[in-house]
Amino acid sequence: MIPAIRGTHDILPGEVERWQRVEAVSRRLFERYGYAEVRTPIIEREELFAKGTGETTDIVQKEMYAFTDKGGERITLRPEATPSLVRAFVEHSLEQAMASPKIYLFGPMFRYERPQKGRYRQFHQLDVEVFGVSDPAVDAEVVDLAWALVGELGIANAELVVNSVGCPACRPAFGEALLKALGEDVTRLCGDCQRRAGVNPLRIFDCKVPQDQPIIDGLPHSVDYLCDACRDHFAAVERHLGMYGIPYRVSHRLVRGLDYYTRTTFEILAGNIGAQNAILGGGRYDGLVKQLGGPDRVGIGFAAGIERLVLAMPDGARDDGRRPLFVAAMGEPARESALALLRDLRRAGLEAHMEYEGRSIKSQMKRADRLKAAFALILGDDELAAGVVSVKDMTKGGQARVSRDAVVNHCRALVAGGQE
Numbered sequence: 001m002i003p004a005i006r007g008t009h010d011i012l013p014g015e016v017e018r019w020q021r022v023e024a025v026s027r028r029l030f031e032r033y034g035y036a037e038v039r040t041p042i043i044e045r046e047e048l049f050a051k052g053t054g055e056t057t058d059i060v061q062k063e064m065y066a067f068t069d070k071g072g073e074r075i076t077l078r079p080e081a082t083p084s085l086v087r088a089f090v091e092h093s094l095e096q097a098m099a100s101p102k103i104y105l106f107g108p109m110f111r112y113e114r115p116q117k118g119r120y121r122q123f124h125q126l127d128v129e130v131f132g133v134s135d136p137a138v139d140a141e142v143v144d145l146a147w148a149l150v151g152e153l154g155i156a157n158a159e160l161v162v163n164s165v166g167c168p169a170c171r172p173a174f175g176e177a178l179l180k181a182l183g184e185d186v187t188r189l190c191g192d193c194q195r196r197a198g199v200n201p202l203r204i205f206d207c208k209v210p211q212d213q214p215i216i217d218g219l220p221h222s223v224d225y226l227c228d229a230c231r232d233h234f235a236a237v238e239r240h241l242g243m244y245g246i247p248y249r250v251s252h253r254l255v256r257g258l259d260y261y262t263r264t265t266f267e268i269l270a271g272n273i274g275a276q277n278a279i280l281g282g283g284r285y286d287g288l289v290k291q292l293g294g295p296d297r298v299g300i301g302f303a304a305g306i307e308r309l310v311l312a313m314p315d316g317a318r319d320d321g322r323r324p325l326f327v328a329a330m331g332e333p334a335r336e337s338a339l340a341l342l343r344d345l346r347r348a349g350l351e352a353h354m355e356y357e358g359r360s361i362k363s364q365m366k367r368a369d370r371l372k373a374a375f376a377l378i379l380g381d382d383e384l385a386a387g388v389v390s391v392k393d394m395t396k397g398g399q400a401r402v403s404r405d406a407v408v409n410h411c412r413a414l415v416a417g418g419q420e
């Protein structure tokens with residue numbers, strides 16, 4: 001056997017239904033909030049993420065699946081969606097094409113990370129982005145959308161954390177304050193942090209090394225270094241969240257692992273899924289569109305990890321509404337009629353199964369049970385001669401003979417009745 005690549009996984013029946021649920025719930029929700037779907041390629045130019053995600057980020061420095069293709073171009077499997085969506089926004093002038101540029105995407109992302117529960121090398125995100133609105137009301141709306149998604153998926157014990165990382169006007173002063181507060185301690189931090197201190201001190205907050213944490217916990221807070229405009233913006237975001245009644249905590253460590261964030265950043269953490277507990281994260285990126293060659297337009301969005309949403313969702317042996325039918329045949333002439341009935345049922349919009357190997361009626365009924373069939377439709381010589389089908393209620397046990405001509409409509413009514 002040739003196994004799947006480390007850090008990748010198959011999504012099999014039994015689990016895939018939970019994925020479908022995440023997709024269906026989020027699609028409905030996004031459309032209610034006015035978002036339209038966009039699908040972009042999985043491969044992009046490496047420089048899109050070097051420029052977009054940022055040269056100093058762990059993603060770009062350590063985690064990209066980048067390679068030189070046969071034409072000599074540097075290509076990468078996308079590690080995240082935002083730069084791709086910004087590229088599409090600019091390349092197709094979506095600002096002109098859409099009345100309101102609000103877009104979403106579902107798809108696989110690739111990062112060469114150390115795999116563990118909730119962390120994979122190929123994982124899946126759903127991602128939303130809004131372009132061109134700088135009003136703090138839209139920050140709160142995007143957070144509200146994320147909060148609604150988590151709520152509609154039934155994820156309990158979720159915690160929302162928010163922060164403001166300021167803008168290019170006020171961030172340099174914060175960076176300096178970080179270095180000043182660190183002082184000599186910088187030499188006691190891990191090698192990665194010493195490098196971060198040199199290129200982008202904010203990135204020190206991404207550090208996961210346990211020995212570094214007491215030093216990092218004592219560092220200054222970005223909200224204390226905001227310029228007036230950023231301070232007013234953050235106050236308005238907080239006011240709107242209060243108005244919506246969304247509970248949140250301000251976390252000074254939430255700078256997020258990407259370079260492009262400005263002002264609002266946020267994450268939602270789940271209580272029940274282990275160490276990799278961030279189910280969703282996002283924020284505002286007011287300079288990114290311009291930096292990637294587009295017009296000077298602001299943006300804000302978030303990405304949720306679908307694996308982690310699926311992990312955090314309650315098990316709930318929820319009734320999925322399926323009421324399959326099973327067609328059982330006894331003897332060769334009946335088998336042909338059964339195949340025709342099977343096809344008629346499916347054409348009428350009903351889920352129907354049959355066994356093709358001509359096993360005993362007992363083993364066919366066992367199969368019907370395994371499929372959790374609501375009704376079995378039995379055809380034998382007797383039924384054929386009389387022009388009827390025996391319809392057996394698999395939960396209550398009763399059986400009735402229904403004329404072959406009427407049986408499809410009869411089943412439709414039975415199935416609809418069971419769903420009420």
Ligand code: AMP
Nearest residue numbers: 118119120123278279280281303305308
């Ligand atoms: P990020 O793009 O790093 O802000 O991540 C956004 C969300 O994607 C996180 O909150 C996770 O839910 C998910 N995520 C990020 N990296 C991984 C990974 N390696 N495996 C699974 N999910 C991930």
